[in-house]
Amino acid sequence: MIDVAAGAALFCLLLSALAVARRGRASLSATLYTLTILPCLAQAAAGLAILGGAAGGQMVLPIGLPWLGAHLRLDALSAFFLVIIGTGGAAISLFAVGYGRHEEEPGRVLPFYPAFLGAMTLVVLADDAFTFLVAWEVMSLLSWALVMAHHRRDEVRSAGYLYLLMAALGTMALIVAFGLLAGADGSFAFSEIRAASRPVGVTALAAGLVLIGAGSKAGIAPLHLWLPEAHPAAPSHVSALMSGVMTKVAVYAVLRVVFDLLGPLPWWASPALILLGAGTAVLGIFNAAMADDMKKILAYSTIENIGVIFAALGLAQAFLAEGMRAAAALALSAALFHAFNHMAFKSLLFMGAGAVLTATGRRDLDGLGGLIRRMPVTAFLTLVAVTAISALPPLNGFASEWMVFQSLLASPRLPHLGLEMVIPAAGGLLALAAALAAAAFVRFYGVAFLGRARSDAAARALEVDRAMLAGMGVLAALCVLVGLVPALVLDRLSPVVTALTGTHLPVQGDQPWLTLVPVAAARSTYNPLLVFAFIAVTASLAAWGAVRMGSRVVRRGPAWDCGYPEPSVTTQYGAGSLAQPLRRVLGPVLLQSREEVEMPAPGDMAPARHRVVQGDPIRDTLYLPVVRAVLWAATLIDRLQFLTIRRYLAMVMATLVSLLLVLSLWG
Amino acid sequence: MIAAFAIQGIQMLLVLALAPGLVGLVRKVKARAMRRRGASVLQPYRDLRRLMRKEVVLADTASWLFTATPFLVFAATWVAASLVPTFATGLQFSWTADLIAIVALLGSGRFFLALAGMDVGTSFGGLGASREVMFASMAEPAMLLTVFALSLVAGSTQLSTVVEVLHGPPGVGLRVSLGMALVALIIVAIVENGRIPADNPATHLELTMVHEAMVLEYSGRHLAMIELAGAMKLLLYVSLIACLFVPWGIARAGDGPGALVIGVATYLAKIAVGGVALALFEASIAKMRVFRVPDYLGIALMLGLLGTLLLFVSGTL
Numbered sequence: 001m002i003d004v005a006a007g008a009a010l011f012c013l014l015l016s017a018l019a020v021a022r023r024g025r026a027s028l029s030a031t032l033y034t035l036t037i038l039p040c041l042a043q044a045a046a047g048l049a050i051l052g053g054a055a056g057g058q059m060v061l062p063i064g065l066p067w068l069g070a071h072l073r074l075d076a077l078s079a080f081f082l083v084i085i086g087t088g089g090a091a092i093s094l095f096a097v098g099y100g101r102h103e104e105e106p107g108r109v110l111p112f113y114p115a116f117l118g119a120m121t122l123v124v125l126a127d128d129a130f131t132f133l134v135a136w137e138v139m140s141l142l143s144w145a146l147v148m149a150h151h152r153r154d155e156v157r158s159a160g161y162l163y164l165l166m167a168a169l170g171t172m173a174l175i176v177a178f179g180l181l182a183g184a185d186g187s188f189a190f191s192e193i194r195a196a197s198r199p200v201g202v203t204a205l206a207a208g209l210v211l212i213g214a215g216s217k218a219g220i221a222p223l224h225l226w227l228p229e230a231h232p233a234a235p236s237h238v239s240a241l242m243s244g245v246m247t248k249v250a251v252y253a254v255l256r257v258v259f260d261l262l263g264p265l266p267w268w269a270s271p272a273l274i275l276l277g278a279g280t281a282v283l284g285i286f287n288a289a290m291a292d293d294m295k296k297i298l299a300y301s302t303i304e305n306i307g308v309i310f311a312a313l314g315l316a317q318a319f320l321a322e323g324m325r326a327a328a329a330l331a332l333s334a335a336l337f338h339a340f341n342h343m344a345f346k347s348l349l350f351m352g353a354g355a356v357l358t359a360t361g362r363r364d365l366d367g368l369g370g371l372i373r374r375m376p377v378t379a380f381l382t383l384v385a386v387t388a389i390s391a392l393p394p395l396n397g398f399a400s401e402w403m404v405f406q407s408l409l410a411s412p413r414l415p416h417l418g419l420e421m422v423i424p425a426a427g428g429l430l431a432l433a434a435a436l437a438a439a440a441f442v443r444f445y446g447v448a449f450l451g452r453a454r455s456d457a458a459a460r461a462l463e464v465d466r467a468m469l470a471g472m473g474v475l476a477a478l479c480v481l482v483g484l485v486p487a488l489v490l491d492r493l494s495p496v497v498t499a500l501t502g503t504h505l506p507v508q509g510d511q512p513w514l515t516l517v518p519v520a521a522a523r524s525t526y527n528p529l530l531v532f533a534f535i536a537v538t539a540s541l542a543a544w545g546a547v548r549m550g551s552r553v554v555r556r557g558p559a560w561d562c563g564y565p566e567p568s569v570t571t572q573y574g575a576g577s578l579a580q581p582l583r584r585v586l587g588p589v590l591l592q593s594r595e596e597v598e599m600p601a602p603g604d605m606a607p608a609r610h611r612v613v614q615g616d617p618i619r620d621t622l623y624l625p626v627v628r629a630v631l632w633a634a635t636l637i638d639r640l641q642f643l644t645i646r647r648y649l650a651m652v653m654a655t656l657v658s659l660l661l662v663l664s665l666w667g
Numbered sequence: 668m669i670a671a672f673a674i675q676g677i678q679m680l681l682v683l684a685l686a687p688g689l690v691g692l693v694r695k696v697k698a699r700a701m702r703r704r705g706a707s708v709l710q711p712y713r714d715l716r717r718l719m720r721k722e723v724v725l726a727d728t729a730s731w732l733f734t735a736t737p738f739l740v741f742a743a744t745w746v747a748a749s750l751v752p753t754f755a756t757g758l759q760f761s762w763t764a765d766l767i768a769i770v771a772l773l774g775s776g777r778f779f780l781a782l783a784g785m786d787v788g789t790s791f792g793g794l795g796a797s798r799e800v801m802f803a804s805m806a807e808p809a810m811l812l813t814v815f816a817l818s819l820v821a822g823s824t825q826l827s828t829v830v831e832v833l834h835g836p837p838g839v840g841l842r843v844s845l846g847m848a849l850v851a852l853i854i855v856a857i858v859e860n861g862r863i864p865a866d867n868p869a870t871h872l873e874l875t876m877v878h879e880a881m882v883l884e885y886s887g888r889h890l891a892m893i894e895l896a897g898a899m900k901l902l903l904y905v906s907l908i909a910c911l912f913v914p915w916g917i918a919r920a921g922d923g924p925g926a927l928v929i930g931v932a933t934y935l936a937k938i939a940v941g942g943v944a945l946a947l948f949e950a951s952i953a954k955m956r957v958f959r960v961p962d963y964l965g966i967a968l969m970l971g972l973l974g975t976l977l978l979f980v981s982g983t984l
Contacts, residue, residue: 369788372730383732392775393768405767405811409818412979424975428812428968435807438774439800442781446796451788452728515762523762524824530763531746531772539742546738546888550719553887559726560884561789562871573785573793581801585961 002057002074004046005082005125008039012118015039019111028110029100036093036114043121044086050079051492058127065130071189073127076495077260080336081124081252087478088245088343089117095351095471096237098464102358108149109235116142116241120249129178129188136174136253140167140217143246146238147230159229166216166226174213174253177206181261193261203262204269210257211273218250219303220310221280222618227303228287232295232363236354239295243302244347248339251309258317259332259500270318271422277311278429280304283618285433286590289440289582290614292575294353294363297444298346301389304433305342309335311426312404315411316501318419325503327410330518332497333490333505334403340489341396341482345388348475352382355468356448359461365444365575370453374461377469379449384476386445388483390438394528394535396483399516401434402526406518436582443578452569484528487514576612583612592617674927675749675759681931682748682906686898687711689905689942696946711898715891723887726787736783737885737892740776744896747772748903752910754930756827757920765824766814770807773859773903776896777803784881795880798957802858802865802877805964810855812971816848817911819978826910827920834914843984847974849912854967856904858960860897863949865960875954905941906934913937 015035022028050056058073074082096113103109119142122135144167148160180202181193216223231239258265284303291297312335319328355378356371357363372379388395408427414420453459463469482489487508494504506520515527559565587593592615600606643651691708698705725734747769750761764772781799784792818824820839821832833839858865861878870876876883882893910917916933918926955963977984 370728372732372786387775387778390774390778391771392778393764393771398768398771402767402771405815406824409815409824412819412982417980420979421976424812424815424972424979427815427975428808428972431808431811432804434811435774435804438778438807439804442778442785442796442800446782446785446793450730450732450782450786451793523828524765524818525762526765526768527763530760531768534746534749534760534763535739535742538745539738542741542745542892543738546719546892550888550891551722553722555722555724556727557724559728559787559789560724561787562791562883565789569788571790572788573790573797578793578797581797581957582804584958585801585805 001046001050001054001079002059002072002125005043005074005078005121006059006072008043008046008086009118009121009125011039012036012114012121016111016113016115016118019114023107026101026103026106029103029106030097032110032114033093033096033100036096036117037090040086040089040093040117042086043082044090046074047079047082047086048492050074050076051083051495053495064128064134065188068128068130068188070131071127072122072125072131073190074125076499077252077255078124080340080493080496081248082121084248084340084343085117085120085124085245088241088347091471091474091478092237092240092244092347092351093471094474095240095354095468098467098469098471099235099237099351099354099358101465103149103235105149108151109146109238112142112145113238116146116238120246123249124252127190129182129190129193132190132253133171133175133178137171139246139249140171143234143238143242146242147234149235149238150233153233155229156233159226159233162226163230166223170213170216170223172213173209173216177209177213177257180206180209181257190256190261200266204265207258207262207265207269210254214250214253214257215310217253218247218306218310219280219284220276220306221283221303222622224280224284224303225616225619225623228291228296228299231299231302232293236295236350236357239298240347240350240354243299243350244343247302247306248343251306251313251335251339254310254313255500259313264320265317267318267321267416268418270314270321271418273314273317274311274422274426275314277307277309277314278426278433279307281307281311281433282429282436283307283590285436285440286582286586289436289443290579290587290591290593292365294356294365294368294444294448295350297365297440298349298353301349301437301440302342302346304437305338305346305389308401308404308430308433309338309342311430312338312407315407315423318411318414318423320501322414324410324413325501326519327407328501329497329503329505330403330410331407332501333493333518334400334407336493336496337403337486337490338400341388341400341479344475344478344482345385345397348385348472348479349382349389351468351472351475352378352385355464355472356461358464358468360455360457362455362457365447367455368448368453368458369451369455369569369572370458371449371461374453374458375463377463378472381469381472381476382449383445384479386441388479390441391434392438393526394483394532396479396486399483399486399526399528402516403518404430406524409524410519439582443575447573447575447578451572454569454572454574484532485514486528487511487516490516587614590617591615592620671759674755678753678755678758679745679749681753682899682902683745683895685938686748686895686902687715689902689938690898692939692942693901693946693949696943697950700947700950711894715895718886718891718894719888721887723889725886726789726884728786728788729884730786732779733783733786733884734889736779737889737896739779741892741896743772743776744899744903747776748899748906750826751903751906752827752830752917753906754934755918755920755922755927756830756910758827761827762825766818766826766829767811767824769826770810770814773900774803774807776900780881780893783885784883787884789884791876791880791883795877795883798877799881802960802964805961805968806855806858809851809964809967809971810859812968812975813848813851813855816844816971816974816978819975820845830910830914830917831919833911834917844974844977845912847970847977849908851967851970851974852904852908852911854963854970856908858964860901860904862945864952864955865963867954875957877957902938905938905945909934909937909941
């Protein structure tokens with residue numbers, strides 16, 4: 001199977017070479033994206049086969065460090081993430097067959113797109129630190145190049161710069177982490193790192209560094225600042241790939257290093273991870289509920305979902321540290337399941353935003369509206385995704401959120417007071433995040449797709465082409481199917497969970513009616529299939545009965561609106577007005593927001609103004625001081641540029657002497 | 668087997684049939700408490716019949732989502748209400764969804780109602796939707812934390828199991844955490860059902876509407892579905908509080924017909940008491956400003972959190 005996966009990655013890289021050779025001509029676009037679907041399907045199939053019990057395998061390629069070579073290995077964990085990359089990649093590439101046609105600069109997207117997919121596959125396959133880091137860096141740089149596709153816009157350039165900085169920081173942290181793990185002899189192969197024993201301090205430090213390195217890629221707070229800038233700046237199918245898939249590769253990195261290579265962390269490491277995750281979730285989704293730009297909302301919501309995943313991972317670590325393997329298996333299954341689900345609905349949402357962007361040329365909520373009538377299929381598919389991401393039954397988002405809550409409830413037996421305080425708080429935060437997600441996506445969908453069109457572009461929008469709809473349809477179907485039979489998906493996860501925790505959930509597929517019973521003893525059950533059947537039956541019965549027994553007359557007329565219908569579309573609630581109640585409640589705490597009223601003096605004809613001032617506490621307290629310190633240091637060092645030749649010579653002399661001194665003292 | 672299905676069916680029909688009656692009772696008692704005569708307890712049934720027979724006036728800008736929502740909301744609420752033990756626990760399908768899923772089902776109803784409020788593109792619909800989601804974003808975590816507290820006591824989120832453990836034997840006795848959960852649940856129930864002091868179900872004053880503003884554009888059978896769903900939601904919360912905190916008389920799985928009759932009788936008495944209590948509470952208090960409601964819900968959130976925290980720190984509180 002490893003050869004299939006490695007072959008898929010190689011094929012992707014070759015496709016990029018092809019695109020470069022043809023100078024990224026627009027005529028190549030549809031062919032290239034269609035060809036990209038093939039390796040994606042191949043690796044998804046390979047991953048599924050391994051999760052179903054096929055043998056993985058490993059290979060050593062004679063490239064890379066001369067004494068090491070490039071080790072590749074395919075185990076259950078890699079296989080699961082191969083499935084994520086493959087499924088997401090295939091659906092997104094299908095969408096891109098249509099979307100790429102509207103790309104104004106195909107030459108800046110086509111050469112990077114397949115290689116980006118290939119690099120992600122390589123990250124997942126890598127079995128030594130060197131290969132891993134190279135693949136990781138290639139993935140970062142290619143995604144940066146894709147973000148910069150529309151580099152003539154100012155906001156894209158600044159987003160790209162920020163992303164480059166954060167990516168460099170992340171890779172640096174990973175390099176140091178692997179350096180610590182490899183030790184002085186430089187044993188970079190994962191098998192050697194796994195076998196080595198090291199003091200607790202080093203383990204914790206390496207875990208922290210990996211959390212910085214991978215967490216910054218995933219968008220964990222406070223390292224998330226670049227994400228809502230960079231993900232929306234890329235072309236929409238790339239945004240889908242970055243948000244839906246690349247963040248999962250970052251989750252993979254954490255799983256691989258912290259769960260697999262390091263072994264269980266001491267218990268005091270987990271509360272930090274849990275709180276970090278839960279806090280990130282609330283912060284991300286609150287920002288999503290405030291943002292005005294469709295793709296920015298989606299990017300912020302990615303931060304939320306990553307937070308949920310990390311909180312579940314933290315729980316799994318806490319259970320592992322106490323040897324509660326069954327509970328750890330539950331938490332880890334929840335995290336993995338949510339990662340898969342998030343791939344499906346977030347990619348779908350970004351594609352929906354891309355379809356809207358294609359049809360209207362706009363992505364600000366206040367320029368849209370009424371698209372459910374102009375673009376019925378896109379609107380329906382986006383509605384599926386919105387329902388799924390808001391964690392509403394019976395779709396997939398709820399199933400994984402339910403699992404996360406179940407693992408929270410398995411935790412009161414943890415013997416540490418710190419954890420006992422942290423976990424209920426995290427539970428509250430996660431519940432708040434789930435509720436805020438519904439609020440954010442009511443606003444997202446309601447303003448963009450419902451109501452009346454707020455601009456001519458939205459009023460004239462036309463449905464997008466079939467390839468785009470097909471790409472979205474695949475993932476929408478996946479959201480529904482996985483939501484209805486989560487038991488079958490969870491059973492596929494058990495090899496991964498067994499590899500990392502030593503045990504797995506009870507087999508779910510054997511339960512009657514495919515009911516979810518994650519902990520047999522607690523008898524907490526959820527059966528989406530029956531819930532769906534009940535809702536479908538009662539809703540159709542009600543509709544049939546209402547028409548049958550009552551009147552079936554429908555008269556169309558103008559909206560009533562309490563008797564004063566106002567034709568101007570600006571009287572509708574828009575993005576700002578919908579955000580206002582929530583901003584008043586939580587904004588002062590989370591965003592330092594306040595409303596300022598500027599009232600001119602009586603008799604003054606100037607208009608009164610009411611504006612919202614909004615800050616970002618994390619940017620202001622964590623990032624700006626660093627920026628100021630760098631600027632200050634740069635100004636100091638700047639003087640060195642304007643010295644006379646004598647001073648330069650003196651400095652060279654002084655450096656030389658001091659180095660020699662150090663050497664002689666050292667020796 | 669057939670008996671089990673029949674009992675489940677009776678439960679579904681019971682909640683459907685009783686829900687408007689509860690609303691009628693609350694209105695009647697409220698009117699009497701305000702020294703009005705009030706309409707008959709049966710008035711909500713008549714209203715529903717009248718609405719069903721009227722034609723539907725649909726706004727020009729309404730989409731399919733607008734017409735589908737009433738039935739979806741009705742179905743989600745009905746399914747949720749059928750899963751809450753009323754007169755008996757351990758019903759045929761009680762394992763279909765646990766408490767978290769019931770909360771989420773109600774959340775689905777609200778989600779689609781809020782979307783429908785925005786569908787026509789009027790100012791009132793958006794106003795109602797924005798306020799409703801603000802309330803929900805505080806009420807839902809409070810409710811979930813209450814659920815956590817309850818299920819930590821019972822060791823399960825399955826409602827039938829929770830009721831059986833709380834009811835005993837051996838029972839769990841009086842607990843501080845359960846007291847907190849009760850208060851939090853009542854606060855959430857009042858807000859979720861749009862009762863005074865959070866919202867006024869009788870108002871049509873533009874500035875104070877929340878729920879009513881959201882469904883302002885509905886008419887005819889659509890409105891009937893939404894009204895019926897609203898009534899069932901009220902009944903659901905009353906039944907939930909009744910089965911968790913005054914479980915006496917509720918029949919167990921496998922009990923004979925005698926226990927079932929006792930169960931139904933005590934259930935009717937419980938919801939009557941609940942309805943009267945709600946009416947008296949509503950009559951004795953003024954509605955609060957919209958932006959005071961989050962503070963009010965904050966109390967529920969804190970109580971839910973404290974209850975959960977207590978259970979994490981000590982298993983016996």
